[in-house]
Amino acid sequence: MKNYYILIALLFFSTMNAQQKKQEHYTALPFGSITPSGWIKNQMEKDMQGFVGHLDELVPDLINDPIYGKGRLQKHSKAKDLGNQKEGDAEGDDQYKWWNSETQSNWWDGYIRNAILLNDTKALQKVKKHINEILATQDADGYLGIYDPELRYKFNSENGELWAKATLYRGLLAYYDYSKDPKVWKSLVKAVDNVMQNYPINASSPFSSGEKFNGGVSHGLTFTDVLDKMYQITKEQKYLDYALFLYLDYSKTYQSEKDAQLQNILNPNYKLQSHGVHTFEHLRPLIVATYAKNNPEMEQALILFLQRIREVTTSTGGPIGDEWIAERKANATHTGYEYCSIHELLDSYSVLLQKNGEAKLGDEIETIFYNAAQGSRDPKHSCIAYLKTDNSFEMMGTKNGETEPDRKQTRYKYSPAHQDVAVCCNPNAGRITPYFLEKSWLLEDNNTLVASLLGPSTVKSTIENKPVQIEEITQYPFENQFTFRITNPKKAKFNLKIRKPNWATKIIASKPYKEIHGFVLFEENNKQKEEITLEFEAAIIVKKDDNNEKYFTYGAQVFALPIQAEEIKGRQYKTGFYDVEYAPKEKLSYSFIEENNAKFKNGKIEVTLKNNSTQTTEKVTLIPFGKTILRQVSF
Secondary structure: OHHHHHHHHHHHHHHHHOOOOOOOOOEEOOOOOEEEOHHHHHHHHHHHHOHHHHHHHHOHHHHOOOOOOOOOEOOOOOOOOOOOOOOOOOOOOOHHHHHHHHHHHHHHHHHHHHHHHHOOHHHHHHHHHHHHHHHOOOOOOOOOOOEOOOOOOOOOOOOOHHHHHHHHHHHHHHHHHHHOOHHHHHHHHHHHHHHHHHOOOOOOOOOOOOOOOOHHHHHHHHHHHHHHHHHHHHOOHHHHHHHHHHHHHHHHOOOOOOOOOHHHHHOOOOOOOOEHHHHHHOHHHHHHHHHHOOOHHHHHHHHHHHHHHHHOEOOOOOEOOOOEOOOOOOOOOOOOEEHHHHHHHHHHHHHHHHHHOOHHHHHHHHHHHHHHHHHHEOOOOOOEEOEEOOOEOOEOEOOOOOOOOOOOOOOEOEEOOOOOOOOOHHHHHHHHHHHHHHOOEEEEOOOEEEEOOOOOEEEEEEEOOEEEEEEEEEOOOOOOEEEEEEEOOOOOOEEEEEEOOOOOOEEEEOOOOEEEOOEEEEEEEOOOEEEEEEEEEOOEEEEEOOOOOEEEEEOOEEEEEEOOEEEEEEEEEEOOEEEEEEEEOOOOOEEOOOOOOOEEEOOEEEEEEEEOOOOEEEEEEEEEHHHOOOEEOOO
16 A cells, blocks of 8 residues: 555656646637527527526525625635525535535626627626626735635635636636637736635645535636636646646545545546536546646546546436435436536536547537436426436436435426525536537637537638638437538638547538548638538437446437426426426336337337336337436336
8 A cells, every 4th residue: 555655646746747748639719609500599598588597586695695705705704595405415514605606606607608609789798797897806916716815725624715716717718718808818817826826836735625525625626627728828838737736736635525536546446436526527627637748647547537437427428416426337217417417527528529639529428418418408497407317207306206314305306596405507507508519619730620519500710810600500419411501701721520420320421521530521621602511321229228228329319208297386486487396197117129120200219118017018209318308218
């Protein structure tokens, strides 16, 4: 054991002293360069008319808490009343002091991004007002956060110092990337410098906070999101060096959320066990740290961590998050996933896609977005599930009717806020689509536009300092045909590269192409106007999960058997916004048979399965997982 810790210490030293930065494959485009169209745009507009656009009216005390300004936390501040039941939550009240910073900043991040991508004039006016108010809270030394001078940077216990900054600065960075407002940029540079000065690199320990629950401290590791974006904008290595420092300090200090600590990743006997959201968001700091310096041990750690995450992810892309992973493997019926976990894993995979360029990550991201994420939304009401399972036989508060002895479980329902539990998932539900779109197009070698994630959108960029616009016209994933409409008024010469999904059986294109490493490449496009049509043919695929249960896919979508349900309305937050539970009208389940005669027709799969109640075979219809509420997906 002693030799093991010596090895870890040597790894820390070698990592900090490795000189060469690991090369990133793609360049992310400025936020706002990619805008939604088609059904995705329609859904975003409905969200802005619904809970995403009105969360500040549903839980005003949380969103309007002046925690970054006159309400900054002091030595004698008490835990906030969030309106939630705390039974079964992680120990300690300190988390409830900083909690509103997460709720409001994650909500504003999503609101800002939706307003920009939809060019919503009224919402953008609201955004500008909010940003001016936030910038006005910044101290002369650059501090922009939630603590008074007597507390800031002086902690030895649970706190939200870096976490409150990470959630706030992400939204500010998106707004700057879109607007190029110099006032916002100056504020961000000063704020990040203030952190780096008060937690000096290699001469402080930001993550030292005692040996009790410190979930807020661990959340703060995502400050690397801010540092990564600052590097993307400036190319200044100091931001990546500091990100690496934060990750290594997190790894060598006590953390209650410890799955991503370097020594645990490199321990072959370690199993994921922490709070799911932390585990999946901590993939990003590991990625950023790995690319900060070229170090083989860090690269190996990233490979190992990805393997473990895939073992706890369901067939629809739902990573265990109900709430702790607890050394379990993914199960379609017995492991739930939190909407926060869905968003965090999607975001982490998209960061890795930008850096390593692997096509298979695009498939994994699409599986999450088009299945787990869509399948956790209520198709009829403006609300989402806090927790959801792939096989969802009821949504009455508990996991398919299971009783949890340590708490009253209410997370398995649909709500526009989920205030009785925590207002964290709904803000993240407002972030997930803008984050998906942000990496749906990437730039390679300054002359190739890459459609890395497929879906209806428009990208605007410059090649050879000349404007280029590409409209991706499609009903994907409901159909697999695409038209790429190119507008290139100054005849820039560029390549168009489109990810070929791993399920595609055949490519049909309107012009010659090459296949390269999982992508379809159309070279040297230089016409002022051009349309390229493309189709990926698909077939029904019967897959087997880790529990030897079978499920059906066609294209990017998983298909499920919908279960008829009775809708039960609960708490009303405001007219038109209320909680909803669903009880099955009949308890049925089916089993897989080999002679199932599965056929795809009109967006559905007709298949023969065995009714477990009658022990007879029946012809049933499966529909896209993302359109279901109660359902059976594995057989």
